[in-house]
Amino acid sequence: MPRTPVNVTVTGAAGQIGYALLFRIASGHLLGPDTPVRLRLLEITPALGAAEGTAMELDDCAFPLLAGIDISDSPDVAFDGANVALLVGARPRTKGMERGDLLEANGGIFKPQGKAINDHAADDVKVLVVGNPANTNALIARSAAPDVPAERFTAMTRLDHNRALSQLSKKTGVPVAEIRRLTIWGNHSATQYPDIFHAEVAGKNAAEAVADETWLAEDFIPTVAKRGAAIIEARGASSAASAANAAIDHVHTWVNGTPEGDWTSMAVPSDGSYGVPEGLISSFPVTTAGGEYRIVQDLAVNAFSRPRIDASVAELADEREAVRALGLI
Ligand SMILES: NC(=O)C1=CN([C@@H]2O[C@H](COP(=O)(O)OP(=O)(O)OC[C@H]3O[C@@H](n4cnc5c(N)ncnc54)[C@H](O)[C@@H]3O)[C@@H](O)[C@H]2O)C=CC1
Ligand SMILES: O=C([O-])CC(=O)C(=O)O
Secondary structure: OOOOOEEEEEEOOOOHHHHHHHHHHHOOOOOOOOOOEEEEEEOOHHHHHHHHHHHHHHHHHOOOOEEEEEEEOOHHHHOOOOOEEEEOOOOOOOOOOOHHHHHHHHHHHHHHHHHHHHHHOOOOOEEEEOOOOHHHHHHHHHHOOOOOOHHHEEEOOHHHHHHHHHHHHHHHOOOHHHEEOOEEEEOOOOOOEEEOOOOEEOOEEHHHHHOOHHHHHHHHHHHHHOHHHHHHHHHOOOOOHHHHHHHHHHHHHHHHOOOOOOOEEEEEEOOOHHHOOOOOEEEEEEEEEOOEEEEOOOOOOOOOHHHHHHHHHHHHHHHHHHHHHOOOO
């Protein structure tokens, strides 16, 4: 007996991440090989033609799990019945734009989308914000959705997590499959803190295995934190396939659970854990089970990690003040 399709809404569907993301959702990588999906694509009016073109290509793949595709330029329509909402479309920073302008422009996108989720999404909706500044965009959307439990609004730091896994694997020579318990703390920005003090490589403590604090401070952390800019420099465009892959990983893990003894990184509304002010959408180590996540508790935070976590959290607090001043939350 086929299962009822899960409604997956994707915003910015005609963009470069959208193009890398939709085919993997439709082929079962987001929710698993037994779950049919119905795609609901949201784009701005001028990009509807391009979204139609992508939908034609999706049709041409004849994915057995794809139960249908709807395209709209109305958030109220696109989020109607959404079980999973991937908020990818955002206003990129252009020449002459200050940070406040970017936050204001994105407020114009994420506030109405949050309201549409509030009013139209399914009761079990799970939201992942990818569009930058992802954490604060998630905060704006969440604030506009008072009837949806706050913890359903998350932002993506899984790409940073995956980047950190890969860099640590290269340094130690241990395959990524044998690395566990890495953490990204804070904001998806250059202030983020990738933490290996609780990580294990092939069953050994990663920081002890590396035993090189200079590499940590001067190579690993800046490489991971500034990888987005390095990709833009190299490719002439921001990360797309790796970002789409991370979005798939984030939702797949949220729905299907973390492996025993491991955790992942997700930016989620803080409950005050680790001194992160309540309500900020900050990256934490989390375990998932039964479609819910829990922030890993009681990790010791050492003198190397504390100021780095605090700096990224302070940036998030500043962003919250800025959007509050703009009346966006
Ligand atoms: N959190 C993360 O790790 C990462 C986040 N990003 C961010 O993801 C976002 C998307 O990146 P790309 O796909 O490369 O950008 P893109 O510019 O190729 O595509 C964005 C799409 O969003 C659409 N869009 C704009 N406003 C919209 C609205 N109100 N409703 C629906 N759609 C709208 C545009 O028409 C465009 O098709 C950017 O903000 C980028 O900075 C990118 C990589 C990693
Ligand atoms: O840096 C950017 O603009 C894109 C991004 O978020 C990333 O690749 O991490």
